[in-house]
Amino acid sequence: MNKLLSTPSMDSPDPEIQAFFKGRHRQATLWQVIFNLSTLVGIIVLVILLVTILNRTMGFTAVENEIAPQSLSDRPMDELEINEMAAIIRGQLTRNRMRTIERAGPLEEQGRGKVYEILIEEVVQPKVVQSYTLIDSLTKRGQISAEIAEKFPQATMEFRFWLNARFLQNAMASEPTLAGVRSALLGSFFLIVITISVAFPIGIGAAIYLEEYAVAKNWINRIIQTNIDNLAGVPSIVYGILGLAVFVRILVPFTSGAMFGVEGGSGRTILSAGLTMALLILPILIINAQEAIRAVPNSLRQASYGLGATRWQTIWNHVLPYALPGILTGTILAVSRAIGETAPLIVVGASTFITSDPSGPFSSFSALPIQIFNWTTRPDDTFRNIAAAAIVVLLVSLLTLNAVAIILRNRFTKRI
């Protein structure tokens, strides 16, 4: 009798059938393990990513001073009195430089912290000639100090936190120790303000139109909807190209401010970039808002219409308030996407070296991701450290923003 004609049972004494079940069981367990492990990959990657970045944000550095502090005074720099520091500074810097520094007032009145800063930055002028990662710093301390002694005899070994308060306050500079993200942060901030001011009203308007007015499934409404879905998948760099041609070039009188009397500008302004980013996030904003509006129960609308309210009265008084938490969450998510976008900004012409803060929508600008890109691609290795620091700033901002979104959503849904 063919053993397998009747359905084999696990209790069957036949060794062949037993083997079959064992093999099947083994296979199932094996694949279950594989599936389990694959999910670990996500966690592992995230951890490695964070470690890689944090690894670079602090560590030992070999610092060479332009002028050795010992030659200026016997005591350590930070123990000097303010007039002693001022005297040293006056002795070392050119008259022109002194004039610039003292434009706000004589050194002695500028506060000890500021004078110390000037002393270090302009007189001592420390330069990092070699930096080491955190992991190396913790594990290979001896090797590092030996290497520094050998290769950079002039240098001192210091532990440095690349992400510090000064980093956030300083403007861009060509020396990694002095460079900061202030102008990039301000640039990103202004950029986002313009982006939201344009994208939010238009996006909500379009969503309301599609969900409440364009209910007829005619061809034009379907085209608008399909179009929006397609636009959501267009690569961000293409938006950059669009922005370059339209905002930077064609609309240059508007975006450079020439129309408003601003002189000497180019089209590569915060305004152009903001408009480009607005176009970029518009499709996602619309799609999210549409979902939020769709979630409003129809009974609410019916109740309103039944009282003799018009369509807009119903939307403004009932539909929008109900959909608002969802819309806000969607907007914040779109904004977090915009904050991290780099490619369109490169194409539209973000500057990589801005020393002054942006003064308005018509100034040229930088942005945090651009700064990260620039520092990452510098041949000098030390810049990777401040790139890592800037990345931490970026990620923390994004985290905060998303946390706010989640809190907002929870608070609003509780109220209803």
Next chain:
Amino acid sequence: MTKSNNHYAIEAHNLNIFYGNFQAVKNVDLEIERNKITAIIGPSGCGKSTVIRAFNRMNDFILTARVEGEILFHEKNIYASDIDAVQIRRMIGMVFQKPNPFPKSIYENVAWGARVNGFRGNTDELVEQTLRAAALWDEVKDNLKRNALELSGGQQQRLCIARALAVKPEIILMDEPCSALDPIATLKIEDLMRELSQEYTIIIVTHNMQQAARVSDNTAFFTMDEDRAGIMVEYGLTSHIFTKPHDQRTEDYITGRFG
């Protein structure tokens, strides 16, 4: 246009309603008496809700719905192209099957409809008046700012009635208003209906035959024909319909032989 009789609050003549190609309601002629409660009864699926929604043009919101025939209100066909549907809905109010108060305060629920329709008088008075008329005032007068969703089902439905009253309609349509409520709440609303009918005309769709018998002055019995379109079989005084119906189908339904 058919000559209308002024002692009817609203009349339907030759009413046919389609959803796309499917005919949901066929050849309905129905004259609703002023200041009376008219019940529309019948098994499910025979177009009762569709008919009542035609009276205040709520079917307009369904894309595939198409209405043929006419519904006369103040001697005008409300489906004429020069008629303002928004005004119609103000004058012909509706209470829905599942209570649907706005997620706002009790006060706002009542006041909003009036305000949006141009009411400029004393809102506090209006709110109190309508809540009294809806037999809800005593239960909520201590805290009108409370969210309407915190009320019980029966209270919410009375709030919806008050809300409808606040815009001063002539007719109140009720689409199975008690089917989501418990028996005690149901009785309260039935009492309310009887009081309201002194000033308003009420049309109620109900599944509950006994309710129709308890509460209405006139009753229309609907059923489905072979093409599953809703037709009106019989219409008359409630007392006659329930004791001596003319049509066999009516009698079968009343005695529970089907439906």
Next chain:
Amino acid sequence: MKETILQPKAIKVSQRVTPNLQKRIRLGETFITALLFFCGAVSILTTLGIVFVLGNEAWLFFGGPDVDLREFFFTTTWQPVIGNFGVLPLVLSTLITSFIAMCVALPLGLSMAVYLSEYASTKTRSILKPILEILAGIPTVVYGYFALTFMTPVLRGIFGDGTVSIYNMASAGLVLGIMILPLVSSMSEDALSSVPSSLREAAYGVGANRLETAVQVVVPAALSGIIAAFIIGVSRAVGETMIVAIAAGSGPKFTFNPFESAETMTGYIARISGGDLSYDTPDYNSIFAIGLLLFLITLTLNITSRVISRRFREVYE
């Protein structure tokens, strides 16, 4: 048959006055409707803008004296300085990096999706899904940094400094795969979840175990949804800029060796537009030509994916 109605009650005075039911013009409503329509139309303007702008400048590019269409599509050197405009090196490196990315994202993503939808408990899901969302939210420039400072040294460590150059397509491709992993995983999981449980129950009912049900019943049922997810993943990978701009290299090179540096289409656009740019030079116009090509490729992929997933949904709804 109707009965005659008895005498009606006296009509109240207020009801004898005929109300104005005439249709009226509500200016506010009309204005708002127009405004909202305009908002909806902005999206159409955007698409028209993209098509027109890219098309126009690309036209100028191809119309220029140095550029020939056949040369563009079929030659393998891109050296504008000496007049060579073959786009194949850029396209090839885009394809290679995307291919490597999909080799990472597809097996891992599908596997994660199967786990999440067929095996995972609610607790595991509540940990894993946020992690995937976090990964999805990390800006691409950070991934680029990661590729350069972690992936490249690792590859060089494994395969040797000589084989792997500092900028190479493999690093970029692998990290690109990690970046699109959450996308592929979540779309596949959606596809698997929308397979009705009755199918699973039928399989369990005849004695299949979880693996067999998942792999032999659910996955095949969700196949078009999974394919749609895969295609979207490719589209994302093709359109991605920062990872390749940082880690893959600059300067077009026609090579099949993933350990060499080569510039992709997106990397090229970023490099050229980030540098000194004078309007209307062949370099400037080439941005638009390549941009147009990129746009068309991703559009085709997106539309294909949507058509496939719609057909899939129709089967189950």
